Structures are given as structure tokens and as C-alpha cells.
Amino acid sequence: MFIVIKPRAFILLAVLAPCPAYAADGDFQAWTSSTVSFATSDRVTLAVEGQARWTDDASRLGQALVRPSVSLKLGKTTSAAIGYAYVFTNPVGPAESREHRLWQQLSYELGSTDGGLKVTARSRLEQRHFEGFGQTGWRLRQQVRATKPLDNKISVVAWSEVFVSVNETAWGQRKGLDRWRNAVGVNIPIKDNMTFEPVYIHQWVNRRDTDRMDHVISLALNAKF
Structure with a gap:
């Protein structure tokens, strides 16, 4: 069967077209996350996500974040959400933020296809505020995700997400492509309302001097109530 793709998919695929290779530093990282969501009605869902990211060859906690949100179902396959994220970053060199x-x-x-392949997308606009600075950094994130169930109910997962900074700020945000993540892994059902998703993420980070390539093992636990 052939996949039925809506016209806006072609715009997203153009955005996610391969970019040229650059010389880059590298790091191995391990990310863990847990997301719990509660459906308060047929259309409204509350969720909270927590993440811990071990950096520098996964030897230290380099970043932690908490991300609550509320989403509203607009249609059978469409939803809108608003949220907040607190992000604590503790790099080796610069001061923590x-x-x-x-x-x-x-x-x-x-x-989607009759065989179960489904392609979804999310478009996220962020307003970033750092303590000690007055400027707001605007950033757009666009993700395209594909899932395909296997015979044993485990699904193969692949996704790509680009981060584009809309403006420049005194705290260091530069206008243009900020980073690009590509991932592949599996989604494993644990219970009717819980899944475990281990994936490998390749992350390219655009820096002022030498770009960085991160190799990430991500372990995500998701529960719905």
C-alpha cells in the first residue's frame, strides 16, 4: 500500500533535507525521561515530563529539565498544546544557566498506510528566557516522526527534528539553524497505558567555532491515565 501524505508534508521534507557535513567535536551522552499524562476530558490532557541528560561521555549530569503542558484535541489527528519548561544546564566550561x-x-x-505505518509531525514555537538577561530568544522546532508496528506489537520508530533560532540575543542565541536531531529506535508496550522507548539520537549542534556532533542513547518512559 502507498502512504497518503498531505501537501504540507512536502514542505517539512524540504526543511529536513540533508545538510552538508562539517568538521565537528563529539560527545557521547545518555538521556533519560519520564512523561505522565492525564486525560481530564475527551479533549483536554495534562502532562508533565522530566528529563536528565548525562554529558561528557555520560560521566556527569549536564542538563535537567521539567516540562508541564496542557493540550487540546482539535480533531481526530490534530491537537494544540501550550507549556512551560525549566531547564538547568551545567556545562564543564561556562557558568551554569x-x-x-x-x-x-x-x-x-x-x-498512514493500511500496514500500520504512520507519519506524524509537531511544530513548536519557544520563547526562551535566561536568568540574568532581559532578552527573549524565539526558536522554532519542527519534528517529523514515523512509526511502524511489528508482529510482536513492538514498533520501529524514526524521527527527525530541526531547531531554528528566529532572532539573536545577548546571551548567545544566533539567528538560523541551531541544531538538528535524527533518531531511530523502538517503542515497547509495557502495560496498556505505558510504553518504553529506547532510541539512538544523532545530534548536530551549530557553534561559533567548531560544531559538535553528539551520540545519544535516550531512554524514555511514557504513561497515560
């Missing part, structure tokens, strides 16, 4: 991030998101389905 505390970020307060507001965000708005639209999630929608791009297409």
Missing part, C-alpha cells in the same frame, strides 16, 4: 521557556505546539498526522 537556568532557563525559563514558554512554548506553543501543534501536532498533526501527515499520513
Whole structure:
């Protein structure tokens, strides 16, 4: 069967077209996350996500974040969400930072097949505020995700997400492509309302001097109530 893709998918695929290779530093990281969501009605869902990211060859906690949100179902395959994120970053060199991030998101389905392959997308706009600075950094995130169930109910997962900074700030945000993540893994059902998703993420980070390539093992636990 052929996948039925809506026209906006072609725009997203153009955005996610391969970029040229650059010389880059590298790091191995391990990310863990847990997300719990509660459906308060047929259309409204509350969720909270917590993440811990071990950096520098997964030897130390380099970043932690908490991200609560509320989403509204707009249609069978479309939903809108608003949320907040507190992000604590503790790099080796520069001073640690505390970020307060507001965000708005639209999630929608791009297409599916009779065999179970589904392609979805999410468009997220962020307003980034760092303690000690007055400027707001605007950033757009666009993700396209594909899932395909296997015979044993485990699903193969692949996704790509680009981060584009809309403006420049005194605290270091530069206008243009900020980073690009590509991932592949599996989604494993644990219970009717719980899944475990281990994936490998390749992350390219655009820096002022030498770009960075991160190799990430991500372990995500998701529960719905």
C-alpha cells in the first residue's frame, strides 16, 4: 500500500533535507525521561515530563529539565498544546544557566498506510528566557516522526527534528539553524497505558567555532491515565 501524505508534508521534507557535513567535536551522552499524562476530558490532557541528560561521555549530569503542558484535541489527528519548561544546564566550561521557556505546539498526522505505518509531525514555537538577561530568544522546532508496528506489537520508530533560532540575543542565541536531531529506535508496550522507548539520537549542534556532533542513547518512559 502507498502512504497518503498531505501537501504540507512536502514542505517539512524540504526543511529536513540533508545538510552538508562539517568538521565537528563529539560527545557521547545518555538521556533519560519520564512523561505522565492525564486525560481530564475527551479533549483536554495534562502532562508533565522530566528529563536528565548525562554529558561528557555520560560521566556527569549536564542538563535537567521539567516540562508541564496542557493540550487540546482539535480533531481526530490534530491537537494544540501550550507549556512551560525549566531547564538547568551545567556545562564543564561556562557558568551554569537556568532557563525559563514558554512554548506553543501543534501536532498533526501527515499520513498512514493500511500496514500500520504512520507519519506524524509537531511544530513548536519557544520563547526562551535566561536568568540574568532581559532578552527573549524565539526558536522554532519542527519534528517529523514515523512509526511502524511489528508482529510482536513492538514498533520501529524514526524521527527527525530541526531547531531554528528566529532572532539573536545577548546571551548567545544566533539567528538560523541551531541544531538538528535524527533518531531511530523502538517503542515497547509495557502495560496498556505505558510504553518504553529506547532510541539512538544523532545530534548536530551549530557553534561559533567548531560544531559538535553528539551520540545519544535516550531512554524514555511514557504513561497515560
